[in-house]
Amino acid sequence: MKRNLITAILYTVVTTVLLGVVYPFLMTGLAQLFKDKANGQLMTKNGRVIGSRILAQPFTGAAYFHPRPSAGNYGADNSTPSNLGPTNQKLIDRVETDVASLHAENPGKPVPIDLVTTSGSGLDPHITPAAAEFQTPRIAKARGISEAELRHLVAEHTEGRQFGILGEPRVNVLELNLALDEKYPVLR
Amino acid sequence: MTFNGWFQILLYFAVILLLTKPMGVFMAKVFNRERTWLDGVMRPLERLLYRLTKIDEEREMSWKEYAVSMLLFSAVSMLVLYLLQRAQQWLPLNPQKFSGVAPDLAFNTAASFTTNTNWQFYSGEQVMSYLTQMAGLAYHNFASAAVGMALAVAFIRGIARKEAKAIGNFWVDTTRAILWILVPLSIVSSIVLISQGVIQNNKPYTTVKLVEPQQVPRAGQDGKPVVGPDGKPVMDTVTEQTIANGPIASQEAIKELGTNGGGFLNANSAHPFENPTPFSNFFEMVLIFLIPAGFTYTLGRMTNSQAHGWAVFAAMAILFFAGVTTAYWAEARGNPLLTATDQRASTMQPGGNMEGKEVRFGIANSALFATITTDASCGAVNGFHDSYTPLGGMVPLANIMLGEIVFGGVGAGMYGMLIFVVLSVFIAGLMVGRTPEYLGKKIEAYDVKMAMLYVLIFPLAILVLSGISSLTSSGLAALGNSGPHGLTEILYAFTSGTGNNGSAFGGLGPNRWYNLSMGFTMLVGRFLMIIPMLAIAGNLAQKKSVPPSPGTFPVTTPLFTGLVVGVIIIMGALTFFPALSLGPILEHLLAGAGKTF
Numbered sequence: 134m135k136r137n138l139i140t141a142i143l144y145t146v147v148t149t150v151l152l153g154v155v156y157p158f159l160m161t162g163l164a165q166l167f168k169d170k171a172n173g174q175l176m177t178k179n180g181r182v183i184g185s186r187i188l189a190q191p192f193t194g195a196a197y198f199h200p201r202p203s204a205g206n207y208g209a210d211n212s213t214p215s216n217l218g219p220t221n222q223k224l225i226d227r228v229e230t231d232v233a234s235l236h237a238e239n240p241g242k243p244v245p246i247d248l249v250t251t252s253g254s255g256l257d258p259h260i261t262p263a264a265a266e267f268q269t270p271r272i273a274k275a276r277g278i279s280e281a282e283l284r285h286l287v288a289e290h291t292e293g294r295q296f297g298i299l300g301e302p303r304v305n306v307l308e309l310n311l312a313l314d315e316k317y318p319v320l321r
Numbered sequence: 322m323t324f325n326g327w328f329q330i331l332l333y334f335a336v337i338l339l340l341t342k343p344m345g346v347f348m349a350k351v352f353n354r355e356r357t358w359l360d361g362v363m364r365p366l367e368r369l370l371y372r373l374t375k376i377d378e379e380r381e382m383s384w385k386e387y388a389v390s391m392l393l394f395s396a397v398s399m400l401v402l403y404l405l406q407r408a409q410q411w412l413p414l415n416p417q418k419f420s421g422v423a424p425d426l427a428f429n430t431a432a433s434f435t436t437n438t439n440w441q442f443y444s445g446e447q448v449m450s451y452l453t454q455m456a457g458l459a460y461h462n463f464a465s466a467a468v469g470m471a472l473a474v475a476f477i478r479g480i481a482r483k484e485a486k487a488i489g490n491f492w493v494d495t496t497r498a499i500l501w502i503l504v505p506l507s508i509v510s511s512i513v514l515i516s517q518g519v520i521q522n523n524k525p526y527t528t529v530k531l532v533e534p535q536q537v538p539r540a541g542q543d544g545k546p547v548v549g550p551d552g553k554p555v556m557d558t559v560t561e562q563t564i565a566n567g568p569i570a571s572q573e574a575i576k577e578l579g580t581n582g583g584g585f586l587n588a589n590s591a592h593p594f595e596n597p598t599p600f601s602n603f604f605e606m607v608l609i610f611l612i613p614a615g616f617t618y619t620l621g622r623m624t625n626s627q628a629h630g631w632a633v634f635a636a637m638a639i640l641f642f643a644g645v646t647t648a649y650w651a652e653a654r655g656n657p658l659l660t661a662t663d664q665r666a667s668t669m670q671p672g673g674n675m676e677g678k679e680v681r682f683g684i685a686n687s688a689l690f691a692t693i694t695t696d697a698s699c700g701a702v703n704g705f706h707d708s709y710t711p712l713g714g715m716v717p718l719a720n721i722m723l724g725e726i727v728f729g730g731v732g733a734g735m736y737g738m739l740i741f742v743v744l745s746v747f748i749a750g751l752m753v754g755r756t757p758e759y760l761g762k763k764i765e766a767y768d769v770k771m772a773m774l775y776v777l778i779f780p781l782a783i784l785v786l787s788g789i790s791s792l793t794s795s796g797l798a799a800l801g802n803s804g805p806h807g808l809t810e811i812l813y814a815f816t817s818g819t820g821n822n823g824s825a826f827g828g829l830g831p832n833r834w835y836n837l838s839m840g841f842t843m844l845v846g847r848f849l850m851i852i853p854m855l856a857i858a859g860n861l862a863q864k865k866s867v868p869p870s871p872g873t874f875p876v877t878t879p880l881f882t883g884l885v886v887g888v889i890i891i892m893g894a895l896t897f898f899p900a901l902s903l904g905p906i907l908e909h910l911l912a913g914a915g916k917t918f
Contacts, residue, residue, distance in 0.1 A: 134389060136375070140492060141393040143374040145401055148499070151370075152463045153456030156504065160511045160571035164521035171521045173564060173594065175529070182529045187518055187593040190562050191535050201680070206537070209564040210446050210526050212588035214677045214705040216828035218806035219656045220908055222917045224676065224708075232661040243663035246655065250676040253591025253704045259680040263669035299329060300599025301671045301683035310532060 176311070184307055185209070188256045192310060195238075196275035196319050198260070198268055200306040201247055202231065205255035215251045238271045259303035262291050276317045286312060322653045323666050326685030330645060333603065333689060334638070337610045341634065344611055345618020351501040352474045352494060353623070363500045370496060381487035384859025387475055388852055390491040391468060395848070398464055399435040403427050405457040406449070415450035416525035422448060425836040432840040434458050436847035437465035437730060439576075439583030439700050439823035440814075440839060442831035446565040446586050451523055454585055459572040463507075466579025466612075467498035469732030472851060473616060474623075476736045479858030480760055481624045483866045488858050502612070503579060510574035513604055518597030521570040526563050534560045569594055577608035580730040582700030582823040590690070590703040591679055599681055602703060606690060609699045613728035616735040624760050628877035633738060636885045640727040641696055644716050649688040651713035657912060677708030688713065691824075695720035698730030700823025707801065707810065707826040711912060714826070715905035718813050721820040722901075723893040724779065730821065736854050742876070743772050743857065745888045749874040749881075758873050761866035768860055771853040778849050780896040782819045782842045787812050787900070790838070799835055801828020804918030805911065809904035814839060819846035 164171035174186040184190050189200040191207045205213035217224040231249040236242075245263035265287045273280045290309045294300050350357050371378050382390065406422035409415055422430065426442055433440045434457070443449065449458065471494035478488045515521050538546040538554040546554040569585045573595055576582060582589075590596040590605060617637070621630020653673045655664030666672035671683030678687045687704035694701050695717035706714050720727060726738040743759060747769050750757025757764040790796030790811045800807040806826075813826040818839040829835070875881060 134393075137386070137390045138393050138397075140374050140376055141390070141397045144376075144394060144492065145398045147370060147373050148464065149398075149401070149456055149460050152499070152504070153460035156507070157455045157459065157568045157571040160508070160515075161521050161523060161568055163508075163512060164515050164570065166512075167515050170518045171515055171570075172524070173520045173527065173566065174518060175527065175564075178532075182527065183532055184529045184562065185527075185564055185593075187597050188562075188564065190529075190531055191559075192533050193535060194533055197533060207562060209562050211444065212446065212565075212586050212592050213444070214588065214591070214708065214827065216705055216707040216801050216826070217676065218707060218802035218804075218809075218826075218828065218908075218918075219674065219676070219710050219714075220658065220804060220806055220912050220917050221802050225658050225917055228659050229661060244661065245670050246659070246662045246664045246672060247670060247675045247680055249659075249662055250674075250678075252675075252679050253677050253702070254588035254593060254679065256588070256593060257679050257681075258593055261670035261680055263663070263667065266669065294325070295599040298325070298332065299603055300681050300686065302668075303680045307532070314532075 176307070178311070186305070186308065187258050189258050190307060192306065195271055197310045197313065198265060198272060198306050201257050201260060202249065202251045203255040204251040207256065209256055212254045212256055214253050214255065235267070239267055242267055258305050258307060260306055262287070262302055262304060265291070265304045265309070272313070276313070276319060278317050286316065322649055323671070323685070326649065326653070329685055330649070330689050333606060334641070336607055337614050340607070340611060341614045341618050344615025345622060345630070348502060348612070348615055348619045349622040351497050352619070354497070357501060359501055359505060367496060367500055374492070376492045378490065378493050381490050383486055384475070384479070384488050384855045384862070387488055387491045388855045391472065391851070392848065395435050395468065398461065399431045402434060402457045402461060403431040405453055406430060409450040409453045412450065412452050414452035414455070414523065417450070419448060419450050425833050426831065429836040429840040432843045433823065434461035434581070434583060435465060436821050436843045437469055437579070437581055437698060437733065438818060438821040438843045439581045440818055440825065440843065441583055441823070442836060444587035445584055446567070451567055454572060455568055458583060459575060462572065462575040462579045462581040462583070463499055463503055466503060466575070466581065466731045467495045469730055470498040470502070470612070471495045471732065472855070473732035473735040476739055476854060476858045477620055477623045479861040480762060482862045484864070485862045488862050503575065506578055507571070507574040510578060510604070510608055511570045514570045514573050514601055517601035518593070519570040519573050519601060520566060520594050521568055522566050523568060524566045526565050529562050529564060531560055531562055534558055565594070573605070574608070576701060577605045577699065578611065580609055580613065580697045580699040582694060584701065590701045591705065596703055599686065602682055602686055602690070605701070606693050609693050609697050609701070610728050612731045613697055613734045616732070620735065626760060626877065629760065632877050632882045633742065633885070635879070635882045637727045637738070639882070639886050640723070640889070641692065644696060644720055644727065645689055645692040648692050648713050648716040649685060651710045651716070652684045652688045654710065656710060658915065658917060674710050674713065677705035679703065691717045692720065694824055695822060696725065696727035696729070698725040698733055698820060698822050700817065702824050705827055706813070706824060707828045711905045711909035714809065715901060717824060718809065718816060718905065719893070719897070719901065721816045721822045722897045723889055725820050725822060726889065733821065740772050740775050740854065741885060741889050743768060744776070745881070745885045746874060746876065748888060749884060753872065753874070755872050758867060758869070759876065761869070762861050762864050763867060768857050771857045774853040775850050776892060779819055779846065782845050783812070783815045784900065786815045786838055786842055790815070790834070793834070795832055795834040799830045799832045801830065802918065805904050805908040806918065809908065812900055812904055815842055818842040821846050
């Protein structure tokens with residue numbers, strides 16, 4: 134008992150140093166092989182950091198593609214889902230309100246489900262191609278360009294399944310919006 | 322459901338099937354202390370570790386000493402984790418200047434990580450310093466996983482050995498699990514994850530300038546919007562976003578590999594920094610089942626009955642497919658209450674119930690992840706179970722209720738499954754009126770009593786504490802949803818805690834009652850269940866081996882596999898069906914009738 138207690142104490146100390154300090158620092162060192170990825174794929178514009186390529190940030194203007202709603206207001210230091218159950222009236226009300234305002238901009242089209250549901254992280258950087266297509270008329274109008282031109286740009290920014298098999302097709306909203314500003318600046 | 326969705330699920334299973342044998346052979350060699358190709362690096366490290374910690378690697382232990390050593394190590398390391406959280410404000414690697422964690426939450430978290438549960442009543446990026454995450458939480462991901470593996474090996478030795486007093490050395494088994502299996506695989510896996518975009522740094526949080534500044538209503542003290550003198554809400558302009566950092570990849574690897582499941586970040590594997598791409602998602606899912614599936618082969622090898630190992634694997638595979646099929650079907654159908662939306666699958670979208678799920682994973686990978694994480698005792702999530710459809714959310718709950726024996730937690734899944742195997746053999750023996758034998762060992766009254774103790778402690782803790790919580794104001798105050806879904810939240814919490822899973826119906830918030838009661842139930846679900854399990858191991862080890870006779874029930878046949886599956890389902894259903902019918906099943910029926918809460 135006493136012998137095993139002494140070992141338990143020593144073992145906790147020694148393995149904490151090995152697994153809790155040496156191992157993570159070793160990985161942080163090796164991570165420098167992928168410097169950009171290890172630091173969150175930050176994007177810069179005019180010398181300023183303007184976001185992470187793989188995290189959603191809010192867009193609400195008519196001239197931008199909008200990301201999925203966020204239960205945590207796009208706080209990238211406070212990732213959170215809604216945790217609303219499927220029969221929760223708050224969920225139904227929220228979705229119906231969002232559907233109503235989306236129908237106002239694009240009447241008659243069915244609203245893709247991902248555009249009115251919050252993601253697991255609250256920071257989902259992607260929307261489905263269906264959600265991008267739904268928003269196309271609004272943005273084309275706001276930017277004064279044809280829908281066909283815009284669809285072409287969206288298609289360029291649509292990622293297929295990884296290796297043709299894994300995951301789902303998707304559009305990165307931040308990258309698409311930056312490309313929009315580059316190619317079709319809003320006339321002021 | 323789509324063709325591609327099913328293809329991804331079957332591809333996943335094929336990869337696990339292919340990895341089972343190499344993993345199982347390697348683990349058998351490691352625990353039998355045979356030579357492996359890693360000895361050149363690890364053997365000197367192992368010897369040094371034994372010298373520093375006063376371990377005699379040649380001395381074997383009785384089951385009682387094995388249990389005492391395991392309890393002492395768990396107690397000491399749990400205390401250290403508690404103190405680390407309480408003192409983190411005075412310690413280094415705390416760039417966000419987080420204060421010390423409150424006592425009840427620190428207790429809950431310490432119990433949670435020591436027991437391989439990883440239930441989290443805190444938001445990682447808002448509460449825990451980098452030091453606490455690395456040296457406290459990620460450390461326990463290694464330690465609790467290694468302990469689980471050691472225990473499974475001890476149990477297998479109990480079956481395999483004849484007229485022996487000892488079942489191995491706890492410290493040696495734990496050390497070899499860490500050095501030969503967990504550390505090398507974690508290093509490789511971390512690099513794979515970083516290559517996909519999981520972050521790994523020790524920097525303070527990054528502030529970025531938004532592309533489009535936002536007008537947001539100002540929230541007052543009570544959380545409601547502040548109204549100005551003109552009767553309109555006061556708006557603030559937000560121009561920045563703060564982005565969390567941290568040594569995430571090193572923790573992510575062992576989080577999945579050790580079936581721990583505790584996220585560095587609040588959103589766990591739904592967060593793009595923990596799980597950025599479909600491939601990282603696939604890889605994380607493979608890591609979860611890698612060791613547990615391998616253990617079925619290790620079992621066969623160490624007991625000289627490879628066919629028995631595969632028969633156990635088959636039982637697990639049947640239950641896996643039952644779960645994933647149900648979850649995928651339910652989630653792909655979508656939420657019948659969201660009538661104004663388009664939830665049909667097409668080439669443009671995966672459709673289905675997308676609340677709480679990520680676009681890059683869609684429905685198939687979210688349903689698959691939820692099934693895997695609860696088949697094993699992992700508890701990592703890539704979508705939030707609370708927002709799954711009633712039946713889609715019932716699958717993870719039911720998986721934990723069955724005892725997390727579908728591949729299961731590292732080690733814990735193996736010994737949990739073997740308890741059910743012992744019971745199945747016993748029942749088969751009753752049917753033909755003979756003393757049951759299992760791989761040459763007679764299963765007698767003592768073994769069955771201990772197995773029943775193991776099986777009964779689990780529902781007792783869950784149902785009693787869920788009952789108390791449903792009747793007290795502090796139990797009900799923390800609910801995030803009402804109606805039958807609220808009951809499911811409570812039931813899920815105690816099931817996840819006692820089962821040492823750690824996934825959640827996350828709407829249930831923390832308060833002192835849940836911090837303490839769940840901390841308690843996690844300890845009960847781990848340690849009170851391990852003791853009868855080790856008692857069986859010790860008792861089996863000292864028995865003589867009897868040669869098989871024509872009356873021996875063979876444990877290598879499809880009949881055996883079917884019987885085990887039957888016993889697991891009957892035990893689970895008899896115990897939990899009444900509770901499930903008041904929660905998810907009732908909610909499903911009411912949702913179909915258009916009822917909301």
